[in-house]
Amino acid sequence: MSAASPLSTQGTVYLVGAGPGDPELLTLKAHRLLRCCDALVYDSLVPKALLDLVPEGCERQFVGKRRGHHSVPQPSTNAVLVELAGRHRTVVRLKGGDPFLFGRGGEEAAHLAARGIPVQVVPGVTAGIAAPAYAGIPVTHRRAGSSVTFVTGHEEIDKARPGVDWQGLARCSDGLVIYMGLHNLSRICKELIAGGLAPDTPAAVIQQGTVLGQRDLVAPLGELADRVAEQGFVSPSIVVVGQVVAERVAACAPAPADAEMPIPF
Template identity: 85%
Template sequence: MSVGSEDPALPAADLLGTVYLVGAGPGDPELITLKAHRLLQCCDALVYDSLVPTALLELTPVDCERHFVGKRRGHHSVPQPSTNAVLVDLARRHRTIVRLKGGDPFLFGRGGEEAAHLASHGVPVQVVPGVTAGIAAPAYAGIPITHRKAGSSVTFVTGHEEIDKGRPGVDWQGLARSSDGLVIYMGLHNLRRICDELIAGALAPETPAAVIQQGTVSGQRLLVSCLGELADAAEAEGYGSPSIVVIGQVVLERVESCAPPPADVEMPIPF
């Protein structure tokens, strides 16, 4: 996608490089797509996030220009406008730029914001979807996020929202009444409030629930509990980020024997 440039300092669109918003997957490097693998092997510049495995960075050419723009809770983070500016600058100087984002670039990854910014500057953009942690982490733990007997609907929701986004926050009480299952990203820090809100919305405290930490990689941990006890259990057992929370009857359909072993890859933990 591209539009005419409004910045007179930018070259014509046909002289600009293409930025590929590439999903890096949930952590296991073998879960990236063939297209992502090909682009990493031929890119001129790479812009990558915190939770991207080192094995993927090593696929890039030796002369590839690399830029780390990770965001971590409680640590210094690269502001989004700075990342946007880096991408535009690289498009002026290189032909193939890979913006490598954990999971899928258009699911809680600000990929939409980056694509819109690039398009507004006349930079060609292509999106390469990736496997999202909300599907992969439960799968590696043997939990199907939908099940014919236990859940015909599932909602993906973020537990960590920007305070300046200009619209109401997540209606947790409404979600308690409207979805068979919830898959919550970045929810551990607010887990107690989320659980309380769901119970206030008439979701039973006995509802099965799980936390998967470090999904798909070495260090993967699984906590199975119930909604009313989940926050206490996660705190008592020292669960941290990155984690995916699954709430609903599908947790009871876990099939331990079908879960693949986590990859022998260590991932950085953002606190």
Template identity: 45%
Template sequence: MPSHETPSPTPLVLPPALARAMPPFPPGAVWLVGAGPGDPGLVTLQAAHALAQADAIYFDALVNEEVLRLARGDCERVFVGKRAGCPSPKQSEITALLVTAARAGKRVVRLKGGDPYVFGRGAEEAQGLVASGTPFRVSPGVTAGIGGLAAAGIPVTHRDVNQSVTLLTAHDASGGLSQRLDWAALSAGSPVLVVYMGFRLMDVIADRLLDAGRPADEPVAVVANATTPRQQVVRTTLGRLAARLDVDNVAPPAIIVVGGVVALAPVLGLAAAAAPEVVEA
């Protein structure tokens, strides 16, 4: 797996008081680090600290190049991204790379978009590290299903709209629509649904929800490339999404949110400020 082109480094130097508060990152350890949804300003201080200390970074496809700039110039950067329908390393191969680098005495960062433990296979990698006896730490990140929607002017909760929210992924391990999802229970039990990795199957997902009793005029938003200059926000309805209308000019990665909180976006006025392209159905 080839190393990625090295961006010009600009490691973040923490004030002494904050630096002393950071956990130690010893050689031979692996940190599973969340890079956030895209905007480098949403990287946590702990993540920036880890990147500045790292000897090797293994990063995913959704990691912003600007986040990689927080690493040292001599840090090895290796792309191990997965994309649906494209050749990509197996999970066991990625874990083996992490273990090998750590056993060579390197400080290893496994950099993942969003949060490592939110539909990011971070838990699988952590299990592999435990099995190999490799010391590791998880550094949480801002997940797109919360931070990305906020950038689009959509809160995942509002006291007058919903008292619960469900995060779900459309894919199972094979890359197809998960057969484990109980669409009737999801429809009845959660007023707001946030769907990760559902762009390719958005019409099928909408059909499932309509069959389960969600109304065709329920508000839906598709937020693509959240928190980045390429961010797109399309607000539509569940019925129109089932017909795959209004989304011709949208490209993944994207988050889909279903529920009344979508109607708050124009009221809050954040979508117009954060996204250069907002389409109303």
């Protein structure tokens, strides 16, 4: 469908959070939409078990983005959503985690709304809370952290505003949960220490959170980047910095799930 006739579509696009990887963390609303959708647009971090939920005959489009791999540009994804909404009544845009937390859901919603296409957002469990939880780390704690900041460690270089003020964050938040931070981890750690965090501040990295293959590392902030490099941690990983890491209770952490397992409902 062309942008010249935006009101002709009868379709609704649902921006759906797939959760952090464990298929059983999918919400009931997301499950219902996947079972009845006419078209599915999905990312690289979506578990295969969720793709198996869609009806036979559902049109599927992959639009994954991963560092170091060929990625579908965001304008192309926007165009796909508009085109599918012109041909299908129920279009699910399935994203890892939550669509409005570093998921570009806001950009897609604005693009669709500007063309008269109905949009609904279905929140999902975000990896920044779930991955630490599966490692036994609370992101807030009465004794260790009354505030938490979610921040991306991988910014677009063409942003009009300045980049993340890591030194400022070191002074204003009890804890940091950093998405996509491995590539810039050494610089981030140095900036946080320059901003006032002690080198022995507890920190952690959780790789492949909530699924089989999950592993984690706890180390002082000043040693974190070197330890991560030595042990070969890779993306996707979540970084947690702050005294909350010292409150880790590994015994309460659930076992990571098999992302390929069938959903039992």
